[in-house]
Amino acid sequence: MAYIIGSILVIIALIITGLIMRKRVYDVVDRLEAWKMDIMNRNIASELSRIKDLNLSGETQEKFESWKTRWENIVTKELPDIEEYLFDAEEAADRYRFPSAKKTLHHAEQTLQSIEQKIEEILEELDQLMASEESSREKIERIQPGLKALRKTLSQNRHQYGKAESRFDAELDELEGELQRYHELVASGDYSEARELVEELKLKLDNLTAEMEEFPSIYRKCKYDLPDELDELFKGMREMKEDGYRIEHLGFEKEVHHYQRQLDGCMNALEKGDTSQANAIIPEIEERIAEMYQLLEKEALAKNYVETKITPYQDALNAMVNKFDVTKEEVETLKQSYYFEDSDMEKYLSLDKSINQLHKQLDETRNAVEHNNTAAYSDLRKEIENGLKDLETLEEKHEEFKERIRNLRKDEIDAKENLKDMKNQLYQVTRRLNKSNIPGVPSFIWNKMDEAVNKNNRVLDALEKQPLDMGEVQDALSEARTTIDYVSEQTETILDQAYLTEQVIQYANRYRSQYPELAVKLAEAERLFRSYEYELALENAAKAVEEVEPGALKHIEEFQKAAN
Structure with missing residues (x-):
């Protein structure tokens, strides 16, 4: 019984499947039939009739006949073939030969697509012909008036x-x-x-x-x-x-x-x-x-420039020559009293040479203006322009050189003033040492003072030389100044140390009786003080009093500053 029911159900399923597949075939047949009818109903003949507005002869007649023949072939042969394909597909579906029906329908659809492409080509060729004719006609309508x-x-x-x-x-x-x-x-x-x-x-x-x-x-x-x-x-x-x-x-x-x-x-x-x-x-x-x-x-501008500027240029150069002649005389006079550095003489000789060259160039330019008819005024203008620039530069260098000469005399005067100041400074240092109440002056101070005197004498000797070499004078001045400054500084230091040592010893005397050890150290400091060892004396005295009264040295220094 179960087999019978199962068989019945299978048969029913097959029948339903067959009906569904047949329905699908019928749907495709209906779609293709509608497509075919749409093509048949298109008014292609009306579209082709547009060509009758043109001259139906020659190439146009050939194209029209070709399009007409292709359209008639579609209507009379290819579309009826489609009808046959659709009928065969329905018949195959009725017999449940679905693969055959599907194949037939596929062939029919390809044929319809081919027909569509042919129709599109016909209409496109038609449109191209009509557009070509219209475009040519419009261009000719513009060309004809242009030619006229x-x-x-x-x-x-x-x-x-x-x-x-x-x-x-x-x-x-x-x-x-x-x-x-x-x-x-x-x-x-x-x-x-x-x-x-x-x-x-x-x-x-x-x-x-x-x-x-x-x-x-x-x-x-x-x-x-x-x-x-x-x-x-x-x-x-x-x-x-x-x-x-x-x-x-x-x-x-x-x-x-x-x-x-x-x-x-x-x-x-x-x-x-x-x-x-x-x-x-x-x-x-x-x-x-x-x-x-x-x-x-x-x-033309160059000619006017040359004629306008050459005389002022000549006057300016002559003035420069006159100024330099004065400088020459001054140099010759100064050479008897002063020694000129090589660099200064090079500048002097270079000025002399450059001025002579400018004078020579100006003579050549003036000769070209007055006698040489082939020299271009533009070239002569450049020569004058360059000459004026060179003259301006030479004037600046000349002033610098004159300033250098003036400085030679000024340097000599300044050197003598400096020597006088240093001698006075050395005298004041000696006077202060002599007036101080210290037991004596360390020997190195006297040695440095003797050295300072010798260096002052060297400056004086350099100043008395003929011709005067200011370079040597400046070197001697520098050495003398360094030595005297050192003597002054060391003298000041020794006097300060000696005075402070006395203050510390006096201050520490209040503790001498109470602290025997302090008394011994103070005695040593006094011995050093009398031996002109002021720095060591101060160091020993300060150390001794600081051991008894910390901070005493600072108090004494502040008191000394206030007193001074």
């Missing part, structure tokens, strides 16, 4: 084109011939070739328009403007030479003739309608003419 305008321009302005008029006439005739060829191609229905011709025609017209627009300006520059400018430039150079300007070195005359010959060659090319040579040479000539005028103006 160029023809009118050439007719009304023939003098601006010279002999090149015939070449432009010929090109316009050629373009008009191509325009007529376009109309013939349109009349014969060859719109693709007509479109290509229009593109070429437009490009040629644009180029010819640009060339005819720029030609009068180029022609005028080469025939009139630039030759006139070159003639004017040549005339101006001749007048400058007559007025004494020196411009031969610039070589402009040869250059002007060269450009005149180049312009003649440009005119020969322009008469044939060729502007390439002129376009290349015109900017060069215009730029060079501007440069020539700038250089001529520079030469």
Whole structure:
């Protein structure tokens, strides 16, 4: 029983599955049928009828027949085949031959996609043809007035084109011939070739328009403007030479003739309608003419500068020579009394040499101005400008050298004053030692004082030498100053130590009887004090009193400062 029920259920499941799969086949059949009907209902014939607005001949007629044939083949053969495919698929589904049905439907769908692609290609080719015809027609509508305008321009302005008029006439005739060829191609229905011709025609017209627009300006520059400018430039150079300007070195005359010959060659090319040579040479000539005028103006300004500045330059240099002559006399006098360092003599000789060189250069410049007609004023101007700068530098160096000379005398006076001060300082140190109540002066102080006296004498000897060597004087002064400062400093230190030692011993005497050990140390300090060992005496005394009364030394020092 269970097997029977199971078998029944399996059969039911198979039937349901078969029905579902058959339903799916029917759905695909319905979708493809609708797609087929949509294609059949499209008004392709109406779209193709748009071509009747064109000339149905030649290439257009061939394309129209091709599109019509392809569409009729779709309607009469390919779409009925689709119907057969769909019928076969339904029949296979009814018999539960689903793989076969699926294969048939796939083939039908591919066929419909192919049909869609063919239709799209037909309509795209149609649109391209219609757009090409429209675009060509619009361009021709603009080209025709352009050709007429160029023809009118050439007719009304023939003098601006010279002999090149015939070449432009010929090109316009050629373009008009191509325009007529376009109309013939349109009349014969060859719109693709007509479109290509229009593109070429437009490009040629644009180029010819640009060339005819720029030609009068180029022609005028080469025939009139630039030759006139070159003639004017040549005339101006001749007048400058007559007025004494020196411009031969610039070589402009040869250059002007060269450009005149180049312009003649440009005119020969322009008469044939060729502007390439002129376009290349015109900017060069215009730029060079501007440069020539700038250089001529520079030469004119240089002449005025030279004529204006050469006399003041001569006067300034003469004044410098006179000043330096005074310095020379002063140097010769001072050399008898003073010794000049090598560096100072080098500066002096360098000044003398530089002044002589400037004088020589100025003589050459003046000679070139007055007698040498080939020297350019721009070069002479540079020489004067450089000379004025050099003269200014020499004046500064001369003042520095004069200051150095003045310092020689000032240094001598200062050295004598310093020597006097040091002698007085040494006298005061000796006087203070003699007036002090200390038992005696350490021998090293007297030795240093003797050394200081000897060094002062060395300074005096250096000052009395002829010629005076201030370098030697300064060295001797420095050594003497160092020694005397040392003596003063050490004297001050010894006197302070001696006085403080006395104060400490006096202060410590109050404890002498109470502390025998202190009394012994104080006795030793007194012995050292009498032996001129003031530093050791102070050290022993201070140590002794600090042991009895810590802080006593600081108290004594403060008292001593207050007393002083």
